[in-house]
Amino acid sequence: MSHDRKNRARDGISRRGLLGSAAGVGVAAAGAGVLAGRMSSPAAAATASGTVPFRAANQAGIVTPVQDRLHFAAFDVHTRSRTELVDLLKTWTVMAERMTAGHEATPDGAIGGGAFAPPSDTGEALDLSPARLTLTIGFGPSLFTTADGGDRFGIASRKPGALVDLPKFTGDALDPARSGGDIAIQACADDPQVAVHAIRNLARAGFGAVSVRWSQLGFGRTSSTSASQATPRNLLGFKDGTRNIKAEDHDTVDKFVWVDRGDDQAWMAGGSYLVTRRIRMLIEPWDRTSLHEQERVIGRTKGTGAPLGGKDEFDELDLQSAGPSGPLVDTDAHVRLASAEELGGIQILRRGYNFTDGSDGFGHLDAGLFFIAYCRNPQTQFVPMQNNLARNDALNEYIKHVGSAVFAVPPGLGPADYWGSTLFEN
């Protein structure tokens, strides 16, 4: 790939030329998706060289098998010009498509723009592979309307009913500086430097129009979105996401992840909603808790990840049987409260990452889970689930929600689309 990245720049392939050819690929990919019905697993088409197609019926980075590393950024929009915002979204789209294909952010790149111009790519990914990079965009409630209901960019009437700030949940200890945002970009890749490079170059292109409100690095995935992936562990030491929605289960994905045409605003059809929660884990008290108590709190065994009473990780969760004292799976166990069985069938797609951000100033590591979920409607999926957890979860003694945000994630891109074109055009 290093060869690829560099030669693009040196050969002086024009942005137009590249876009043309990239869009051509997009046509084929999107076309295939349309023909086969809703394309729910763009990553199934990931090539051997580690690239995930950028254009498909749905955005990549949602049901794509979770990459190992994350760099997530939320932006504040400062421009008051709709034209400038749309221009930035178009520029970002070109850059994002290039980077996910393993090219530099721009045709000139880090070294091809001439000696007396600032390089148009920052260069730190020059020698790296695409690393399955995906870039996923979302729009926060505040992009549509100001706090007093003002119409910032002429899109207030297009704000989906499902896109409202999350309610305050019991126990929330949110830091405004780590919450909200007008626009979110999620970069996932198997190489962290590729993810960081992507966010940095997009932030750079937005200089003056947008600024980074908060960002979060995730060093290890804490869920799987494909049956082909092993279940990873979170920093509580437990396997996380055993019962997560898997890309291969198309019916479940369609039901709980992708917005359908009739749901709400037409421009969101094929999109989804993204919820992020920065969950600080109070790992010191957790680490002083007995194995029995830890397993009671979670509702699973720590070693195999099997549900209590089961033997293997994927054994059925038994919420009915009695255990030696009370129910086999406690009434306030995390898995019970988050289960579809207890929530009238509700499921969400989780895509979180472990984080460690230095120390907290009190002698402890600032560590936890950066929770990411995608759902068709956060109001009817995430909110009732989190209400149930926030009120009753035995785990609450060991965690603290310190950041929160929600974003409308537009659908995937056809050959002529840019990020947000279904919202800003038509």
Next chain:
Amino acid sequence: MSHDRKNRARDGISRRGLLGSAAGVGVAAAGAGVLAGRMSSPAAAATASGTVPFRAANQAGIVTPVQDRLHFAAFDVHTRSRTELVDLLKTWTVMAERMTAGHEATPDGAIGGGAFAPPSDTGEALDLSPARLTLTIGFGPSLFTTADGGDRFGIASRKPGALVDLPKFTGDALDPARSGGDIAIQACADDPQVAVHAIRNLARAGFGAVSVRWSQLGFGRTSSTSASQATPRNLLGFKDGTRNIKAEDHDTVDKFVWVDRGDDQAWMAGGSYLVTRRIRMLIEPWDRTSLHEQERVIGRTKGTGAPLGGKDEFDELDLQSAGPSGPLVDTDAHVRLASAEELGGIQILRRGYNFTDGSDGFGHLDAGLFFIAYCRNPQTQFVPMQNNLARNDALNEYIKHVGSAVFAVPPGLGPADYWGSTLFEN
């Protein structure tokens, strides 16, 4: 390895039994080193399964081919008891040796200690490989003497002359909360979760006696310590560490990295000194600078990494020739000021990492280079080099040193040694 980690716990192998066998391996490794003269490359012995030997003439994690990821922690020591401190160092040694071999931190581990005890390993590395984990310990000046010269642990007379706080350099903007520390532990691994797990479990074992003063995650290495490694790029987009000392060059390593018996305190023979500098990169102004200026500032070309006037990365650095205007390599170019040629032959071993820690609250990413260097004497190697750079380096316009620390790194461990035994015994 997952099998290994789990079965150790389940089979109930005693700590004594495990230590015995691990120490046996240590004898062989250390013995080989002694026979062959000073063993300057413990990692050359890294096995196919991705483990780096823990016991050798020098500590691992110094000339070991740089692993991809870093978790570095500096601790404050709170206990006033020498016995308690020594006991902790012994406990840490046992845990560190186990974890670098790919085992859980303790024989009982995350699930083998019985249901009604807190697990003695936190569990998040249960399914992961050793990932070439190395753990390297260092002792700060403040461990030996208090600010008013007090002898905290009866080791004041053993404080090496080379171990004094670094002077204030021109332009330093140090945050005390990210500087100093009584003890440092550097965890390097190819999997970040393995490195984080190691630091967390060591911090946990020290609860009450020590606390985390600061910690730093590094997501990508910015140097090579072996001729077998490609040169990576820093967040300025330039290849970094082309002229770094390589493990294969034993004479240079002996001359500039390992403390010799006659240097200073006898207990430091075979040790080294560790300097850390958290260098924030002001990437926005850098990104607005022309390619020509960037290359002038660094003294190398951005694409290939060749020195100015050269063609290939490893071409000789030409500090004498004239260029089109002035010297080919500018008088204030970074490579010139850091070069052995300009510093009377001084070299240091670099082992830094790229970092990104969220945003800085002003709309920018908080990103940069966590600089790590090992040298035989920081006063005669790092200090004059940094003085030269701090006063003259053209790069200073784009960087800010915000954290700083120095530690004495004791020698490698023989079969009966623990971390610091040459300091606390004899």
